[in-house]
Amino acid sequence: MNILVCVKQVPGSSNVEGDPVTGVLKRDGVASKMNPYDLYGIELALDLVEAHGGTVETITMGPPQAKSVILESICMGAVRGTVLSDRKFAGADVLATAYTLSQGVRAAGNFDLIICGKQTTDGDTAQVGPQVAEKLGLPQVTYAEEILEVREGALVIKRRLEHGTEVVECPIPAVVTVNASAAECRPRN
Numbered sequence: 001m002n003i004l005v006c007v008k009q010v011p012g013s014s015n016v017e018g019d020p021v022t023g024v025l026k027r028d029g030v031a032s033k034m035n036p037y038d039l040y041g042i043e044l045a046l047d048l049v050e051a052h053g054g055t056v057e058t059i060t061m062g063p064p065q066a067k068s069v070i071l072e073s074i075c076m077g078a079v080r081g082t083v084l085s086d087r088k089f090a091g092a093d094v095l096a097t098a099y100t101l102s103q104g105v106r107a108a109g110n111f112d113l114i115i116c117g118k119q120t121t122d123g124d125t126a127q128v129g130p131q132v133a134e135k136l137g138l139p140q141v142t143y144a145e146e147i148l149e150v151r152e153g154a155l156v157i158k159r160r161l162e163h164g165t166e167v168v169e170c171p172i173p174a175v176v177t178v179n180a181s182a183a184e185c186r187p188r189n
Helices: 038-054 064-076 094-108 126-138
Strands: 001-005 009-011 032-034 055-061 078-084 113-115 140-151 155-159 165-173 173-176
Touching: 001 038, 001 094, 001 126, 009 038, 009 064, 032 064, 038 055, 038 064, 038 113, 038 140, 038 173, 055 064, 055 094, 064 078, 078 094, 094 126, 113 126, 126 140, 126 173, 140 165, 155 173, 165 173
Parallel strands: 001 055, 001 113, 055 078, 113 173, 140 173
Antiparallel strands: 009 032, 140 155, 155 165
16 A cells, blocks of 8 residues: 655744734744644554555655655655645645645655645644545545555545544545544654
8 A cells, every 4th residue: 555644844832923914824943843643644654554565655845844844754664755845835825735735646656545634733724635635536534543444445444523433435545634533653763
């Protein structure tokens, strides 16, 4: 199973200011980290590859320093990563981000599964993953907690909803967004 995980570098603190004119977060001089929800996505991908074979790759969109989250994902077990970076991406909204990521996914190759964290801590929209799926014309499952079964051409996925869980079958290739209720992330150095 070949899996691509979308990751994002986010501010390491909630004490971040926005530019009063553009509304864009001021990231200069602010410590950054990998979006916590994306860590669960990488863990889910690594677990699937350990059980069924394949590879895990990562992709991010951001400034050149976003390379650090790609390197972190490689330290966790991804085999390679891609940074999509251009000054024109600065301040991108959800639609522009999803479009850019979908084009990066197309250029990166064919994947059985594309995983995104449920949302990012600096945007909290939970819309990038679903919009990437839409732009790629792929089925999607949101709020995934666990992949229960890998079948020929499909996944059986447990979703965590507000008032319980739901089990769904989804054909692959597909896009899945992962909750923080998924398996704990393996220790990192």
